[in-house]
Amino acid sequence: MTPKTESSTDEEQSTLSGASAWRCPACGRLLATQEKQVALRRVVEVGMRNAAAGLSQMVGQEVSIASAPMVRFTSIWEIPMLLGQPDAIIVGIYLTVFGDIAGHITILFSQEQALHLADMLLGVPEGTTQELGDMEMSALGEMGNITGSFFLNALADKTDLVIQPSPPTVMVDMCGAILDIAVSDICHEANETLLFEAEFLMNGRRASGYFLTMPNPSGLESILAKVTS
Amino acid sequence: MTLATVALGETISVGLGEIKVSDVDFYILVAFGLGSCVAVCAYDPQKTIGGMAHIVLPGGDHQANERDNPGKFATIGVPYLIAEMERLGASRRRIAVKIAGGSQMAAANGFSDRFAIGERNIRAVKSSLADQSIRLVAEDIGGHYGRTVQLILKNGAVLVRAAGGDTRRL
Numbered sequence: 001m002t003p004k005t006e007s008s009t010d011e012e013q014s015t016l017s018g019a020s021a022w023r024c025p026a027c028g029r030l031l032a033t034q035e036k037q038v039a040l041r042r043v044v045e046v047g048m049r050n051a052a053a054g055l056s057q058m059v060g061q062e063v064s065i066a067s068a069p070m071v072r073f074t075s076i077w078e079i080p081m082l083l084g085q086p087d088a089i090i091v092g093i094y095l096t097v098f099g100d101i102a103g104h105i106t107i108l109f110s111q112e113q114a115l116h117l118a119d120m121l122l123g124v125p126e127g128t129t130q131e132l133g134d135m136e137m138s139a140l141g142e143m144g145n146i147t148g149s150f151f152l153n154a155l156a157d158k159t160d161l162v163i164q165p166s167p168p169t170v171m172v173d174m175c176g177a178i179l180d181i182a183v184s185d186i187c188h189e190a191n192e193t194l195l196f197e198a199e200f201l202m203n204g205r206r207a208s209g210y211f212l213t214m215p216n217p218s219g220l221e222s223i224l225a226k227v228t229s
Numbered sequence: 230m231t232l233a234t235v236a237l238g239e240t241i242s243v244g245l246g247e248i249k250v251s252d253v254d255f256y257i258l259v260a261f262g263l264g265s266c267v268a269v270c271a272y273d274p275q276k277t278i279g280g281m282a283h284i285v286l287p288g289g290d291h292q293a294n295e296r297d298n299p300g301k302f303a304t305i306g307v308p309y310l311i312a313e314m315e316r317l318g319a320s321r322r323r324i325a326v327k328i329a330g331g332s333q334m335a336a337a338n339g340f341s342d343r344f345a346i347g348e349r350n351i352r353a354v355k356s357s358l359a360d361q362s363i364r365l366v367a368e369d370i371g372g373h374y375g376r377t378v379q380l381i382l383k384n385g386a387v388l389v390r391a392a393g394g395d396t397r398r399l
Contacts, residue, residue: 077245077298086262087377089393094335169335173392176262177375181334183245184265184285184346191298 022073031073032224039227041071044213047154048198051211054150058143059120061203069198076187079179079195083108083210086176090114091132093144094169094181097152100161101219104182105148108175109209114140117209120202137170144168147211159226182214190217238381243268243281246298248306250280250313251382258380263330265347267303267354267370268378270327271310271363272385273319279382282310284330286346287353303353311361326358327367327387327399329378347371367399 022031032040048069056063080086091114097103109117118129121139129136148165156163171178186193196213215223238257243249245266249258258281260268269282288304300306311321331347331354351370358365367387369376375392387399 080245080262087375087390087392088262096335171334173334174262174264174375174377177264177332177334177392180262180264180266180375187246187285187301188289 031221036224036227037071040224041068043155043158043227044069044071044196046158047151048196048211050154051147051151051198052200054146055143055200058146059117059202060123061120064201066199066201069196071194071196073192074195076183076191076193079183079193079214080176082179082197082212083175086179087174089172090175090178091140092171092173092175092178093140094171094178095144095148096166097148097163097213097215097219098166099156099163101163101215101222102185103213103215103219104185105144105151105165106179106182106212106214107144107147107209108178108212111172113209114172117143117202132172141168141170144170151211151213155223159223161222161226182212186214186216193217194220238383240379243283243300245283246285246301248280248282248300248310248313250278250310250317252276252278252317254383256382258382260330260378263376263378264332264334265330265350267328267330267347267350268376268380269303269307269310269354269358270329270378270380270387271314271319271324272327272380272382273314273323274325274385275320275323276318277382277385278314278317278319279380279385280310280314281378281380282306284350284354287349303350303357307354307357307363308361311363321361321363325364325366325385327380328354328365329369329376329387329389329399331370332372332374332376334373334375369397369399 021033048065052063052065091109093107095105115129118136119126145168152163193214198211200209238255240257240259243258243260254277260283267284272279282300284303284306285301288302299309331351333347369389377390379388390396
């Protein structure tokens with residue numbers, strides 16, 4: 001969903017082109033000026049790089065993020081379709097975010113990538129892991145824990161908010177069903193969400209995994225109130 | 230997948246919070262990848278009119294503002310679905326409903342879903358059906374896995390495919 005473009009006030013004027021202020025689609029209230037969005041993008045990028053660095057330490061290999069992370073305001077109804085067919089079987093690691101803000105972290109891998117990641121996490125040669133048993137699931141959970149904590153630490157640091165992740169839950173299931181956890185919670189309050197989205201690259205291989213963060217609407221307001229450029 | 234569980238027809242996707250109703254008998258209404266959501270599949274066998282609601286939440290404070298997403302809440306989605314079918318000529322005395330979904334996804338590893346949305350969705354759908362005096366004839370609910378649900382308008386069959394598992398016919 002494209003954020004509504006309204007006749008701009010001085011507050012919204014920005015030197016950046018191509019962006020517009022985010023408004024509440026229900027009431028039209030200003031949620032974030034373009035300056036706030038730029039500040040938020042910087043914070044999210046620092047957080048995602050921190051998460052990649054955490055994963056890199058864990059696997060002992062270079063992990064980076066593909067280009068700049070996406071930060072966008074989107075319709076909640078589009079979330080299940082983010083990775084294509086909502087009933088494709090994938091591997092998801094889910095963490096609830098709590099503290100001063102509430103939200104959700106969902107990390108998604110294709111089954112093939114999850115096996116590959118399990119090899120790296122367990123320090124065995126590539127191609128060794130053929131299925132995800134208890135040990136592999138636990139390693140993937142720990143990976144979610146590390147990346148989630150590293151991301152949230154950076155976010156907490158930049159916003160002066162206390163933000164923590166819950167223990168991870170690892171699921172091999174339909175993509176839409178896994179994303180339902182975040183979607184059903186957020187849509188109690190709103191039909192739109194802010195989505196922070198990054199793609200991890202491991203050893204330069206693309207599409208290794210998607211790291212999605214969605215603050216609840218009240219959490220989004222707290223974050224926007226605290227980020228400064 | 231065995232032959233008995235392969236549906237032939239034109240697939241119409243029913244997304245989150247959507248309600249679709251039709252009397253076109255080669256349509257197959259499908260909700261893909263349901264977790265805590267519930268697919269409410271209603272069918273009038275005499276008129277071959279069917280409808281599906283993709284329910285996301287039991288009820289809520291903002292329900293009056295949900296004109297674009299009538300299926301978001303069970304409390305308004307179920308009556309809306311039945312009313313739309315009646316508009317096409319279905320009779321609520323003949324309508325039979327089958328439901329599927331309502332999982333508790335995050336409970337899979339002993340970590341409990343703090344709001345138990347799946348369970349509450351099922352309860353809300355059932356009580357809404359009872360309020361409307363609509364018969365619930367079959368269900369495939371709960372558990373900790375996703376489902377894809379198809380309603381075949383030709384015969385009212387509901388096919389439920391579980392994540393990584395079999396397809397069940399309701």
